[in-house]
Amino acid sequence: MKHKRGLWSPDEDQKLRDYVMNYGHSCWSAVPINAGLERNGKSCRLRWINYLRPGLKKGAFSMQEEETILTFHGLLGNKWSLISQHLPGRTDNETKNHWHSYLKKRVAKPEHHDSQIKQECTSYSHTGHTGSSTSPSLSSCTNSVTPNPSLESTDIAKVNKLPKILFADWLSLEEFNGHESSICADGISNGSNYQETPGNDLVSNDQGSTDSSETVNCLSKYSNEDMVHTQMKIDQIFNFNDGDFNIEDLLSM
DNA sequence: AATACGTCCAACCGCCTCGCG
């Protein structure tokens, strides 16, 4: 059977919607057959997820949603499905498109505007690099944490150059070791719609290592200065007091 | 008015993972 391609007609949408609402989608390959559609299962799944699924939010992204994307993109890189989990009603495809259309440019812009660094850093972390090399924001990792006004722009720039891998692996290790993710829930998700993600899916690093030994090996590559700044950064992001968390503990695991 | 160019977004493609026999 030749599968139809291209844009979906309103009639096709209605057929798919009616079928899934009535019978569910336990097997996507069977959906088009049973629903009388000349599409393949993958296409039906995509159409349902990105357009027909109930609860989808339409229209422009709000400022808060954009901040969320920027924050989690800084932490996770191009993990659109994970990022979209923190955006109720938004799909990974929509989030990805919005990033490529708007936010990527917005992030790239401040590289040439040193004077804007401080201001920009209060809303997102990125100062020039893109994708996997980004660092999480000092302030925007959480909507509840206010920026530290005493932080100089040079400090912010320095912190933003910290290896993302270090921070990302710390988060990963936190879950890997079975610790409750209350830190993440309180610090990153603003406490409202945080969803637990599988440990190895939470972050990825440039080496692709996900187990604890590789992570520690990776961590050990960084200098003391990196450690100090990362410790400072974590403390600021999560409002930790001295001694609440010691990054050196990671290295001794 | 015609054409070129840029932007946005829905949809497709290829790859990976997982479950099952």
Next chain:
DNA sequence: GCGCGAGGCGGTTGGACGTAT
């Protein structure tokens, strides 16, 4: 352990639309 099919994901494409020339 192996092969296969389905689901899921991120990257990319194609076309509709708006704007500039």
